[in-house]
Amino acid sequence: MFQTKLEKFYSDSPEVDFSHLREMSPYLREPEAMYVGAPGKRGYLNLGFELDSSGKSILRELDRRAPLIVQQELYFDEKLPGMPCVYILSSGGPNVDGDRFKQNFTVRKDAIAHVSTGAATKIASMKYNYSGMIQNIVLEEGAYFEFLPEPVIPCASARFACDTRMIIHPTATAVYSEIYMAGRKHFGNGELFQFDILSVCTHGERPDGEQLFREKFIISPKETDVRNAGVMGGYDVFANVVVMTPQDIAAKVYDATTPFIDRKNKLAAGITRLPNNAGLLFKVLGMEPGPVKKIVREFCSQVRLAVKGVPLPEEFPWR
Amino acid sequence: MKEAKKNETPLLVRLSHLLQFSDSAFPVGTFSFSNGLETASYEKIVYDADTLEQYARSAARQGAFSDGVAALLAYRAMEAGDYGRIVEIDKALMRFKMNDEARLMLTRMGKKLAELGVRMFDSNEIMNRWLEDINSGNAPGSYPVAQGIVFHIAGLTEEELFASQQYGVVNMILGAALRCVRVSHYDTQMILTALAKEIPQLYEEVKSLDLPEMHCFVPEMDILASLHEKGNMRMFMS
Numbered sequence: 001m002f003q004t005k006l007e008k009f010y011s012d013s014p015e016v017d018f019s020h021l022r023e024m025s026p027y028l029r030e031p032e033a034m035y036v037g038a039p040g041k042r043g044y045l046n047l048g049f050e051l052d053s054s055g056k057s058i059l060r061e062l063d064r065r066a067p068l069i070v071q072q073e074l075y076f077d078e079k080l081p082g083m084p085c086v087y088i089l090s091s092g093g094p095n096v097d098g099d100r101f102k103q104n105f106t107v108r109k110d111a112i113a114h115v116s117t118g119a120a121t122k123i124a125s126m127k128y129n130y131s132g133m134i135q136n137i138v139l140e141e142g143a144y145f146e147f148l149p150e151p152v153i154p155c156a157s158a159r160f161a162c163d164t165r166m167i168i169h170p171t172a173t174a175v176y177s178e179i180y181m182a183g184r185k186h187f188g189n190g191e192l193f194q195f196d197i198l199s200v201c202t203h204g205e206r207p208d209g210e211q212l213f214r215e216k217f218i219i220s221p222k223e224t225d226v227r228n229a230g231v232m233g234g235y236d237v238f239a240n241v242v243v244m245t246p247q248d249i250a251a252k253v254y255d256a257t258t259p260f261i262d263r264k265n266k267l268a269a270g271i272t273r274l275p276n277n278a279g280l281l282f283k284v285l286g287m288e289p290g291p292v293k294k295i296v297r298e299f300c301s302q303v304r305l306a307v308k309g310v311p312l313p314e315e316f317p318w319r
Numbered sequence: 320m321k322e323a324k325k326n327e328t329p330l331l332v333r334l335s336h337l338l339q340f341s342d343s344a345f346p347v348g349t350f351s352f353s354n355g356l357e358t359a360s361y362e363k364i365v366y367d368a369d370t371l372e373q374y375a376r377s378a379a380r381q382g383a384f385s386d387g388v389a390a391l392l393a394y395r396a397m398e399a400g401d402y403g404r405i406v407e408i409d410k411a412l413m414r415f416k417m418n419d420e421a422r423l424m425l426t427r428m429g430k431k432l433a434e435l436g437v438r439m440f441d442s443n444e445i446m447n448r449w450l451e452d453i454n455s456g457n458a459p460g461s462y463p464v465a466q467g468i469v470f471h472i473a474g475l476t477e478e479e480l481f482a483s484q485q486y487g488v489v490n491m492i493l494g495a496a497l498r499c500v501r502v503s504h505y506d507t508q509m510i511l512t513a514l515a516k517e518i519p520q521l522y523e524e525v526k527s528l529d530l531p532e533m534h535c536f537v538p539e540m541d542i543l544a545s546l547h548e549k550g551n552m553r554m555f556m557s
Contacts, residue, residue: 022532199534213414217536229359229370230377230540238538259545261362270545272418281417283541 010037013044013065016100018132018161023199023218027159029128036098036129043068043092043101047115049084049145050108057111059084067092068101077114079310085114088149094122095131095160104136107143107172112308117149120181120289123158123195130159130197137164139172139244140207144307148300150319151179151237151289154195161197166204166244173245173279173307175300176202179292180219182236192236193221204244204278212278215242235266235285237292243303244279252306253280257299269295328474336473340466341483343490347431347462352424353495353555354378354488355543360499361552364539368506374540375492375510376517381535382488383481383521385415386425386463388528390484393467394477402445405468406458411530413459418544420557425461429453432465440472478522485518486511495555 015037018024034041045068048061059073069091073084092099107113123131139145154160168174180198183191201216219226226232243253250273259270268285282299286292293315301312328336343349356374359365365374389412396404416422433450440446446468453460463484470480493507547557 020531022528201534211414213417214411214531214533215415215417216532216534218534219536224380226536228377229364229373230355230381230537230543233364233539235539240538259542259549261542261546263363268539268542270542272541272545272548275414275416275422283538283545285538285542 008035009039011039011042011044011065013042014102016042016102016132016134018130018163021161021199023197023220024130024132024159024161027126027128027130027196031098031128034098036100040066040092041096041099043090043099045070045088045101045103047086047104048106048108049111049113051111056082057084057113059086059113061106068103078313080112080304080308083112083114085116087116087118089118090121094124094155096124097126097131098129099131101131101133102135103133104138105145105147106138107140107145109140110142112144114146114148116147120150121152123152123154123160125155125157126159126196127157130161132161133163135162135164137166137168137174137176139168139174141169141171143169143172145172145174146300146304147174147176148297149177149179151181151293153181153184154198155184156191156194158195159197160195161199162201164202166202166242167207168204168244169207171246173243173249173303175241175243175303177239177241177296177300179237179239179289179296181289182232185236185288193226196220196222202240202242204242204274212244212276213274215240215281232285235268235287237286237289239284239292239296241282241284241296241299242274242279243282244274245303245307247277249303249306250277250279253302256302256306257282265291267291267295269299333474333479337475337479337483340469340473341486343494346435347428349428349487349491350494351555352491352557353499354492354557355540355547356492356495357499357552357555358543358547358550362543362546364543365496365500367500368502368510371493371496371500371502371506372510372513375489375514377537377540378492379485379489379514379517380521381537381540383485383525384528385412385533385535386488387481387484387521387525388530388533389461390463390467390480391477391526392530393464394471394480397445397468397471400445402448405445405449405464406452408530409458409461409464412461412463412533415533417541418548420544420548424557425463426459428462429460429465432462432469433460436465436469436472440469443472446472477526481522481525482518485521486515489514499554
């Protein structure tokens, strides 16, 4: 057992405090390996996109702490070649017991940006503590931001808390997507819904502080049956896409999107309007991440079409 | 405080109020909503007593951790005479409701209950003020908040409020089920009896929650609501 008597050093990156979450209170023991807040266990990312003097969107601010890595922006989107694209990587591999993360994304006036992750985010098995992430997404006037990360895979006994605050100007558009798998489906005999808890909250507001919507879900499959009709039913993958956008764009995308339940292929999707005319909420259920991701991308493509007049490019064959 | 309130209203009057407010014939329009069941039945997600029980359980749980929390908090705001808090709870609940039909259901039933409330208990200042604010667009007027207010005025307890809220959600679905799922009235009454036994546990989990702690996870129901919203099935309004 590793229990250091040496002085503990703490990362200088911002603290990630989830002490207000009652559902995480059973998981507050200090890990016997690296302690909470140790350098390398408190990741931090601050990305600021803005227009340069020639009107090109660039990644102006980049600050990061391990295990989060962002190298530089690339312009690989064939449909929007002027859009900086960034992949977030984690040198630590999965999120481990006691990890904390904070990610800030700011897109300034009229700038555009796309952020994703390099691979799926694995939430490792945990014994003592939990992994937590706070995200702030701030969009100024006329900004456009796509956040389309790879799926999150919570392993057996994983615990994950995530709080995403979106502060979006009424003229800006933010697409924020999350795909959650039930676990390592093809590991051993299949590890489905064996994690301890996922507590995920996404809330939106205007720059003047006006609160628009707040969505929170807690999945604790060991306490309540997620297989019940109405919850996950027979599905294994769940995606949630929040789009904060002006009303005319929302109306166009809403009209262009048809909800469906495809019983043969076991896929389903639904769209709804967020409260207070904040935008749209799109949900997908499926069996494997591939088809779910494809539907999420098709939906995001509709949003991009409505805002920028161009669709999303084909996904890279290796993704 | 709760004990004192109980004593003010005679037991038989209280019980009579509880029956009145929980009755499916209470004129707030419960019967016109199915909480997604109409689509669930069409999509063969709910097709027998077992799947109906699962669906009703999912809805009850979802309701407990959102509407139930709001109703209990509104009841306590009445206890404290805090009108500002009532409106805060009302707005927070609407920010949490992610689809048009759910918002429509809540505000339509809420306003009806508020209108009934001011007639049934004409001297209550908070009730009157809230209805004025609903009519002028300053408060959304959601049903759980209306329940919290009316139950408090009628001298009912928090537990009775929560039981009625849960009964309302389940009974709405079971009432709709008799019209759109192949189940008998024996099945629905057995489900109602089984789910009643789960109310105490839910109350324990819910009673200490505050507004930011409201949560729900029913993605399949959300997708059904979306299909209903964009579809043309209209036996029910949701």
